[in-house]
Amino acid sequence: MPRRSAAAAASLERQAPVFSALGDSTRLRLVARLAGSEPQSITHLTEGTGITRQGVTKHLRVLSDAGIVRPARKGRETLWHLERESLEAARRSLERISALWDETLDRLKKYVEE
Amino acid sequence: MAVEVTDRIEKKVFLRAPRARVWSAVANAEEFGKWFGVDLKGRAFTIGATVRGPVLHEKYRHLTWEATVEEIVPERRISWRWHPSATDVHRDYSKEPTTLVVFELADAPGGTMLTVTESGFDRIPLDRRDDAYRGNDSGWTQQMVAIEKYIGASA
Numbered sequence: 229m230p231r232r233s234a235a236a237a238a239s240l241e242r243q244a245p246v247f248s249a250l251g252d253s254t255r256l257r258l259v260a261r262l263a264g265s266e267p268q269s270i271t272h273l274t275e276g277t278g279i280t281r282q283g284v285t286k287h288l289r290v291l292s293d294a295g296i297v298r299p300a301r302k303g304r305e306t307l308w309h310l311e312r313e314s315l316e317a318a319r320r321s322l323e324r325i326s327a328l329w330d331e332t333l334d335r336l337k338k339y340v341e342e
Numbered sequence: 343m344a345v346e347v348t349d350r351i352e353k354k355v356f357l358r359a360p361r362a363r364v365w366s367a368v369a370n371a372e373e374f375g376k377w378f379g380v381d382l383k384g385r386a387f388t389i390g391a392t393v394r395g396p397v398l399h400e401k402y403r404h405l406t407w408e409a410t411v412e413e414i415v416p417e418r419r420i421s422w423r424w425h426p427s428a429t430d431v432h433r434d435y436s437k438e439p440t441t442l443v444v445f446e447l448a449d450a451p452g453g454t455m456l457t458v459t460e461s462g463f464d465r466i467p468l469d470r471r472d473d474a475y476r477g478n479d480s481g482w483t484q485q486m487v488a489i490e491k492y493i494g495a496s497a
Binding site: 336 | 463
């Protein structure tokens with residue numbers, strides 16, 4: 229079996245929590261919200277979510293630990309923005325699996341059509 | 343940006359074969375193994391059963407393919423759960439989250455429309471997914487190229 233280099237493995241493992249962090253509908257909504265906008269404050273992000281500011285803060289922390297969002301100070305405010313690279317990595321990994329399914333289903337096609 | 347896209351894959355493929363033929367290719371374990379690349383001789387897919395067999399690809403013969411059947415609706419739908427990239431023989435995957443693979447069949451003019459979905463990726467760590475084995479060498483090569491690109495991009 230091919231072995232990845234240690235550096236490659238370490239780099240991938242850094243991204244590992246991305247998927248579990250996204251496996252929550254509130255967090256997905258926060259990410260979607262940040263995806264379509266400029267960096268936003270917690271006050272702004274809490275509006276219309278139906279959950280408390282503390283709740284939003286907790287979710288942002290999970291996303292931040294996974295490297296999906298990042299806080300930045302702006303004056304007295306903390307603004308949150310999206311780390312697009314993490315989401316890109318998640319998307320690319322899915323594309324690879326998708327390509328493997330294409331190949332597998334090609335074999336099925338040959339098998340049933342022969 | 344479509345955020346939810348990280349959780350599932352959906353494939354639709356038209357097969358120029360009758361539905362009964364396609365059904366036996368996906369629901370008869372022995373037949374399934376032939377094109378999927380697993381030796382499932384003497385095995386059967388039944389609801390709730392965990393089916394195991396050695397991977398046929400010569401590079402991966404040390405690996406055991408394993409799936410637990412969740413649902414069988416004859417000639418319509420079969421689904422099973424698996425660990426999509428259980429390629430480390432020293433690791434115990436039993437406690438880790440699985441993805442759900444669903445094969446759905448429908449009549450189509452001149453053949454059968456097959457829809458395959460795999461969902462639940464959001465709970466699978468990224469490092470694990472990259473090892474996904476699908477019994478294909480060029481697939482693996484593609485993966486390695488993709489991983490290298492990714493490493494390069496995030497370094």
